[in-house]
Amino acid sequence: xxxxxxxxxxxxxxxxxxxxxxxxxxxxxxxxxxxxxxxxxxxxxxxxxxxxxxxxxxxxxxxxxxxxxxxxxxxxxxxxxxxxxxxxxxxxxxxxxxxxxxxxxxxxxxxxxxxxxxxxxxxxxxxxxxxxxxxxxxxxxxxxxxxxxxxxxxxxxxxxxxxxxxxxxxxxxxxxxxxxxxxxxxxx
Amino acid sequence: xxxxxxxxxxxxxxxxxxxxxxxxxxxxxxxxxxxxxxxxxxxxxxxxxxxxxxxxxxxxxxxxxxxxxxxxxxxxxxxxxxxxxxxxxxxxxxxxxxxxxxxxxxxxxxxxxxxxxxxxxxxxxxxxxxxxxxxxxxxxxxxxxxxxxxxxxxxxxxxxxxxxxxxxxxxxxxxxxxxxxxxxxxxxxxxxxxxxxxxxxxxxxxxxxxxxxxxxxxxxxxxxxxxxxxxxxxxxxxxxxxxxxxxxxxxxxxxxxxxxxxxxxxxxxxxxxxx
Ligand code: SF4
Numbered sequence: 001x002x003x004x005x006x007x008x009x010x011x012x013x014x015x016x017x018x019x020x021x022x023x024x025x026x027x028x029x030x031x032x033x034x035x036x037x038x039x040x041x042x043x044x045x046x047x048x049x050x051x052x053x054x055x056x057x058x059x060x061x062x063x064x065x066x067x068x069x070x071x072x073x074x075x076x077x078x079x080x081x082x083x084x085x086x087x088x089x090x091x092x093x094x095x096x097x098x099x100x101x102x103x104x105x106x107x108x109x110x111x112x113x114x115x116x117x118x119x120x121x122x123x124x125x126x127x128x129x130x131x132x133x134x135x136x137x138x139x140x141x142x143x144x145x146x147x148x149x150x151x152x153x154x155x156x157x158x159x160x161x162x163x164x165x166x167x168x169x170x171x172x173x174x175x176x177x178x179x180x181x182x183x184x185x186x187x188x
Numbered sequence: 189x190x191x192x193x194x195x196x197x198x199x200x201x202x203x204x205x206x207x208x209x210x211x212x213x214x215x216x217x218x219x220x221x222x223x224x225x226x227x228x229x230x231x232x233x234x235x236x237x238x239x240x241x242x243x244x245x246x247x248x249x250x251x252x253x254x255x256x257x258x259x260x261x262x263x264x265x266x267x268x269x270x271x272x273x274x275x276x277x278x279x280x281x282x283x284x285x286x287x288x289x290x291x292x293x294x295x296x297x298x299x300x301x302x303x304x305x306x307x308x309x310x311x312x313x314x315x316x317x318x319x320x321x322x323x324x325x326x327x328x329x330x331x332x333x334x335x336x337x338x339x340x341x342x343x344x345x346x347x348x349x350x351x352x353x354x355x356x357x358x359x360x361x362x363x364x365x366x367x368x369x370x371x372x373x374x375x376x377x378x379x380x381x382x383x384x385x386x387x388x389x390x391x392x393x394x395x396x397x398x399x400x401x402x403x404x405x406x407x408x409x410x411x412x413x414x415x416x417x418x419x420x421x422x423x424x425x426x427x428x429x430x431x432x433x434x435x436x437x438x439x440x441x442x443x444x445x446x447x448x449x450x451x452x453x454x455x456x457x458x459x460x461x462x463x
Contacts, residue, residue, distance in 0.1 A: 020249035022226075035300070042411065065250045065290040074288055076242070080331045080364050102331070103364030103423070124230055124422050124440075125331060125366030126455045129246040130237040146301050148250075148290050154322055162226075173423055 008056035019170035028077035055095035075128030196279025201287035227426025253327030255309035257325035262318035363423020366453035386450035394432035
């Protein structure tokens with residue numbers, strides 16, 4: 001089902017989203033990938049402040065390519081989410097409601113999404129030029145030294161994403177194909 | 189040397205903005221053939237993505253990769269004016285900086301400090317007869333690189349064992365490697381030779397075939413078996429899981445049967461030039 005959703009991603013909006021929904025997302029979201037997650041996680045464990053509000057927010061696992069003059073951002077597609085799995089449950093516990101990436105999530109993340117009510121969206125991997133057109137503003141707000149891995153605040157307009165895992169643990173990757181990991185561990 | 193630097197620079201930029209015709213053709217054919225509506229929609233978006241990338245000089249994918257460079261040097265060639273390695277890395281530096289490509293390389297795998305210019309590349313040299321210099325630049329994204337595997341099979345596992353390794357690797361990669369994927373396979377050699385064969389296989393045109401009849405059949409069989417997995421575009425279901433399977437083989441030891449599977453996404457980039 002096609003849905004148009006604006007941020008903040010409040011509880012009621014989360015519970016209304018179902019695996020398989022095709023969502024056009026608008027509003028403010030944040031970027032963070034490996035290195036930024038590590039810092040956020042370590043700061044939180046140490047009880048320090050973090051540079052963004054997690055409550056009702058969405059993190060896009062993105063490290064863009066640089067913008068040319070006159071462009072808001074360079075190529076801007078998702079990176080593989082599983083590398084963030086280690087850090088994600090803590091972020092969910094602190095109010096994060098949505099994540100945009102690609103690929104499978106760990107059991108721990110899916111459990112935490114269920115417990116704290118959050119959704120996982122997939123953006124199309126390898127469509128960074130197309131996706132960049134939906135980004136109207138981009139500003140580095142923290143960890144500038146990390147270059148492409150800095151945390152950015154983005155204003156997006158009708159960013160096309162697909163709900164892959166909803167708060168009820170419905171998982172499109174499992175419904176849509178018969179992928180059974182050969183090692184028996186579904187942690188990719 | 190300056191000519192090499194200039195060519196490498198242009199090739200890095202070119203590879204990241206435009207796919208080669210063979211990969212594009214396969215993607216376009218897949219978009220026509222895909223029957224699942226969501227899969228078709230995604231493939232159409234990938235087509236549109238290529239048009240935008242080309243028209244507006246935005247990289248096809250934000251992961252503009254680690255620059256893998258294959259150098260085939262004719263043994264009659266004499267290169268003047270400094271180190272070849274430096275000239276290539278300088279080309280990568282200029283290409284990634286001036287071409288607005290992402291800098292994704294860290295100087296050490298453990299301390300992980302970004303080198304900020306995407307150097308160094310991974311350079312493979314080969315000395316061949318003749319007086320020409322052939323350069324291939326193949327930027328490699330890591331979403332798919334991370335899903336690649338090498339397995340040291342036993343000779344008794346035979347070709348069936350090889351097929352299992354290939355299928356299992358694609359299954360494990362699932363949605364992570366940005367399907368539809370391109371699969372490069374190396375069979376034989378030693379541990380490192382096998383991995384290199386798989387990487388090289390990815391730079392071979394998708395409309396080409398291995399000349400050895402059984403390998404050609406294996407390429408075709410694996411492509412249809414992979415597409416029957418229904419992983420589909422973006423891993424969300426459909427009959428387009430791979431755009432192509434290229435396999436290279438090499439003599440090996442009486443005790444071994446190494447198999448390497450290098451997974452590449454649909455953004456299978458490679459540019460080749462003869463100097
Ligand atoms: S796997 Fe390929 S398409 Fe996907 S993010 Fe990496 S480079 Fe881009």
